[in-house]
Amino acid sequence: MKKRVSLKDIAQEAGVSTALVSYVLTNKEEKARVGREMANKIRKIARKLNYQPNYLARSLKSGRTDTIGLIVADISNPFFGQIARIVEDEAKRHNITVIFGSSDENAEKSADLINVLLNRQVDGLIVIPSEGSEQQILQLSERHFPFVLMDRPFPSIAASSISINNFGASYNAVEHLLRTGRKRIGMIAYQTSLHHIAERRRGFEVALANAGLKTEKRLKLARYSHLREDIRKAIDQLTGGKHPADALFFATNSLAIEGLRYISELGIRVPEQLAVVSFDESEAFDLFHAPVTFIRQPIREMGKAAVQLLLSQIADSERPPEDIRIDAELVVRRSSAAN
């Protein structure tokens, strides 16, 4: 078998020290005092000899790669973009680099990404799981691979997770609408088996039931794959008929934004004709003619806690899972003002 090309081989051919070669090949040449010409010569030799960096060996030495993986459910949703940024900022404080992927709400893509990131030897994973990815998460758990679920817990799996109290946040939002005098409150949620959305729906139903109001036909579900069309239909149904809704509660920011586009098109006045409340944050909520009342998820706190919990798990793989539930805050603005 051909001997593996080492840094020493390159150093000998270039007539420099092994340390210098190492600096250049790990792109840290500013640390050594090496001119661009020499750096290029070293790289040229490395290419000629077909040098392959033995990253695996490097990481086996320390046992760590100081890299964690983050899998979000859909990177085109600014909510997850914000979370990614916060996780990165927090990881950076611990000198950890984050590489991430987006499952785009697709379980198959999620499996690919978990594989790719594990093969890349990340020390641990933070996952905002997509629907149908329970098996993948279960496998991580059975392998004792360090990971933390964020935003969306799987109650059937004993795993560390960080999420808000979705039931409570939803219940509070509906109570707020009731207090402002609304009686015909509709909700638009995703059609999904994911637990956090089920909890948001349950909060809506229990709050209405406790107020002696019926929920049938007031809860509409939209498919992720047919968002625009399903939301328009739901709003038509909820705001039409003899008893049109006087308030709409959106289970996520993406549902709300699509809904608000249609509400603007229809010329419905918010909050006079229709109060609006939504989960999550969005820049668009601030610029809507009636700034939108929203449930603020403490994403900074969640992101920090996720990184810290993951790092404790990486340090001690036998650590029992921890389930962190944080209360969310209702930020009341003009879209749900009393008439």
Added chain:
Amino acid sequence: MKKRVSLKDIAQEAGVSTALVSYVLTNKEEKARVGREMANKIRKIARKLNYQPNYLARSLKSGRTDTIGLIVADISNPFFGQIARIVEDEAKRHNITVIFGSSDENAEKSADLINVLLNRQVDGLIVIPSEGSEQQILQLSERHFPFVLMDRPFPSIAASSISINNFGASYNAVEHLLRTGRKRIGMIAYQTSLHHIAERRRGFEVALANAGLKTEKRLKLARYSHLREDIRKAIDQLTGGKHPADALFFATNSLAIEGLRYISELGIRVPEQLAVVSFDESEAFDLFHAPVTFIRQPIREMGKAAVQLLLSQIADSERPPEDIRIDAELVVRRSSAAN
């Protein structure tokens, strides 16, 4: 030296085929018909023998990892989130997985990420570079590592890049404002050395000069690190005094959103008192009381082209760099309607 533990060793101890072990350890156990109990047994043996997957060997065999890296400038900006999603969708069509990182407009973080992704043996990189990262990009180029710059070219570096015609888009936007009768047009841009922003500023200045108008004091710069404060100051200056601006042109979506927040607070009527045009897209632009006229970057086309260009480079590392410049479209809406 201790012999490396192989899949065969694990298979023998478990009494199953090597193929089955391989399926389980690459998390593809659904492809083999293996029960959870057996899968767990196999994993337990692998752990006991301290099996380390030889990912490097696996990738050397094919010469490819079928993974590309994407480095965006700030993942919390929905514009880059959208690009990330499009790059992923396009890569997926070629059975390529994307892992990404965000430099958060920080050159040091960018260097870390390039290292981490190269060490993870991605086949190539798509980079939306941050200010001050020229040296890193130059190194990639000198190493003949396949990469494509997106959105922000470095004209001093011979590298493949995909971007819009920033000068032309900016020129057109200002001409549009002039045609609607505006004469005192202000621009707010980032204070940065990045070429694409310089081109946007130049388009503004040349368009005004060609119309015989002066630009001094009409162009204001905001620092990325002091966004809110600098934008408020700029808007106060531009809309105050004896000759208040009758139009504002924002060089990016993040500048526009912060600016529109302040314009709403001040109670300035758009477009009656002040026309508004911005680069980039945003959900918030749709929901503003006067939907905002914007320069639509063809990000779907750009994302597709970036992936295809990168794949051609990976296939042929001697391929000369290609510079793709795409025209952007001005989407005229109410925020810049003629009075």
